[in-house]
Amino acid sequence: MRARDDATIDGAAADWLQAPGQYLCGLTWDGMYLWHSDQVATRIWAIDRADGSIARTFRSAWVRADLAYDGDVLCQVGGRPKRLVLIDPDTGRVEGFRPILPPSGRVTGAELGPEGLWLVLRGPNVVQLRDYPGMSILREYPVPGSSPSGLTYADGTVVFGDFESGTLHAIDAGTGAHLGSGKAKGRPTGMTWDGERLWYCDFPARALRALDLDRLLA
Numbered sequence: 149m150r151a152r153d154d155a156t157i158d159g160a161a162a163d164w165l166q167a168p169g170q171y172l173c174g175l176t177w178d179g180m181y182l183w184h185s186d187q188v189a190t191r192i193w194a195i196d197r198a199d200g201s202i203a204r205t206f207r208s209a210w211v212r213a214d215l216a217y218d219g220d221v222l223c224q225v226g227g228r229p230k231r232l233v234l235i236d237p238d239t240g241r242v243e244g245f246r247p248i249l250p251p252s253g254r255v256t257g258a259e260l261g262p263e264g265l266w267l268v269l270r271g272p273n274v275v276q277l278r279d280y281p282g283m284s285i286l287r288e289y290p291v292p293g294s295s296p297s298g299l300t301y302a303d304g305t306v307v308f309g310d311f312e313s314g315t316l317h318a319i320d321a322g323t324g325a326h327l328g329s330g331k332a333k334g335r336p337t338g339m340t341w342d343g344e345r346l347w348y349c350d351f352p353a354r355a356l357r358a359l360d361l362d363r364l365l366a
Contacts, residue, residue, distance in 0.1 A: 163358040164350070165200035168193055172349035174215025174224060175298070175338035175356065176259065178237065182340065182347060183222060184356065185211040192222065192235070195356070197342065206240025208233075214298050214338045216258040216265070218280065223258060223265075230255045232265075232283075246283055257299025257308050259340065263321065268299040268308040275299070275306055275319060289324030292317060298348060302341035302361055309336030309348060316348070318364055328365040333357055 169186030176183045181194040181203055190211060194204040210226030210233040217223065221243055222235040229251035234243045248255055248267070257268035265280040273296050277287040293310035300307050305327060307318045314335045318327040334350030334357075341347070345358040 163345075164353075165195065165197070165356040167349065167354045167356055168195075168202060168205075170354055172337050172351050172354060172356075173211050173213055175340045175347060175349050176215045176217045176222070177340045177342045177347070178217045182342070182356065183215055183217065183237070184338070184349070185215045185224060187211045192224070192240070194237070197347075197358075200356075204237075208235060208240065208242075210235075210242070212253075213255060214257045214259075216260050218260050223260070225255050225258050229253060232258070246281060248278075248283065256297045257339070259300045261301035261306075261321065266299055266301050266306055266321075268296045270296050275308060275324070277321075287324070289319060291319065291324075292326075292329075297335075297337045298339040300339045300341045300346065302346065305361070305365070307339065307341075307346060307361070307364070309339060311335050311337065311351070316346075316359075316364055318361075330364045332359070 169189035171188035173187050174185035185192045190209050213225035224233040226233045232246040254269040265278045267276045275289045295311040297311040298309040306321050316332050317329045334353045337349040337351050339348035346361045347358050
């Protein structure tokens with residue numbers, strides 16, 4: 149399902165798609181589909197961003213938080229303690245794991261960028277750049293918010309959500325400088341960038357929403 153929504157950041161209309169599940173966790177883009185994961189449904193779906201139709205689905209008991217794509221496999225934040233679970237997007241088969249050290253449940257957002265793997269962690273709240281696939285920490289920036297949730301990378305900008313306040317924050321990937329913040333419709337969890345727009349999971353509405361990043365940075 150695709151619809152128009154007059155919910156806004158600074159007045160900008162946002163497209164949205166109805167999510168297929170009820171406990172929205174991860175979201176990423178592979179160049180063709182939005183990939184979305186749901187912890188309660190224990191499923192990962194490939195979704196057509198044009199109309200919300202499901203192109204592919206498979207079960208995964210590993211889902212706990214955000215989802216990323218490394219150009220070859222899906223990288224699901226999952227397990228206890230949390231780690232990257234590498235999943236074949238064609239078959240749903242688990243191909244391996246990458247530990248996030250020190251082991252914990254702090255990671256809530258993940259996305260690959262040209263510099264490596266970007267993560268957002270809570271308690272304390274930080275955005276990290278890690279070597280990929282080595283997973284060593286290259287940079288770490290303290291960030292605002294009480295409950296970081298979901299992260300993406302867009303052309304030198306790192307965007308992450310804060311669940312409780314329903315806020316999206318943007319920082320410069322090179323310096324960590326704050327670039328802008330704005331209220332999101334609902335409460336964000338997983339998010340991604342499709343090269344044109346920022347997409348995020350609106351948890352209470354069970355919706356995938358698309359926004360113009362320029363509105364957040366204005």
